[in-house]
Amino acid sequence: MKRLSKDNPLNQADLDGDGIVTTEELDKHERFIKIDNANRKEDQSRFMILFSLFSVTAFIAIMLTPFISVERITVLQPIGSTWVIANMGIIATFLGANAYTKIREKSFDKGAEEK
Numbered sequence: 001m002k003r004l005s006k007d008n009p010l011n012q013a014d015l016d017g018d019g020i021v022t023t024e025e026l027d028k029h030e031r032f033i034k035i036d037n038a039n040r041k042e043d044q045s046r047f048m049i050l051f052s053l054f055s056v057t058a059f060i061a062i063m064l065t066p067f068i069s070v071e072r073i074t075v076l077q078p079i080g081s082t083w084v085i086a087n088m089g090i091i092a093t094f095l096g097a098n099a100y101t102k103i104r105e106k107s108f109d110k111g112a113e114e115k
């Protein structure tokens with residue numbers, strides 16, 4: 001149990017508002033921060049994946065417009081194909097990691113139910 005000064009940032013952890021931060025309240029606060037950080041990280045990953053997907057699609061769509069000459073496509077083709085494959089790799093890695101995490105979470109949940 002700790003009584004904190006009024007301007008202490010850990011006052012957010014005082015859930016019942018009694019001015020005293022208990023170990024239990026600190027643990028809950030820490031868990032909340034960890035969940036919030038994980039959520040933000042997942043949002044960021046999703047944004048990166050969507051950006052990869054849309055940029056590859058836009059790249060291919062722009063390449064198919066009549067504004068890009070065939071000579072330019074020939075010049076950009078090696079860079080473009082490497083870039084598209086790299087982006088697909090990023091997306092595949094994200095999907096694979098997501099599936100792996102879900103499987104692990106399920107097995108953890110099963111383990112928790114058995115106890």
Ligand SMILES: [Ca+2]
Nearest residue numbers: 014016018020
């Ligand atoms: Ca409290």
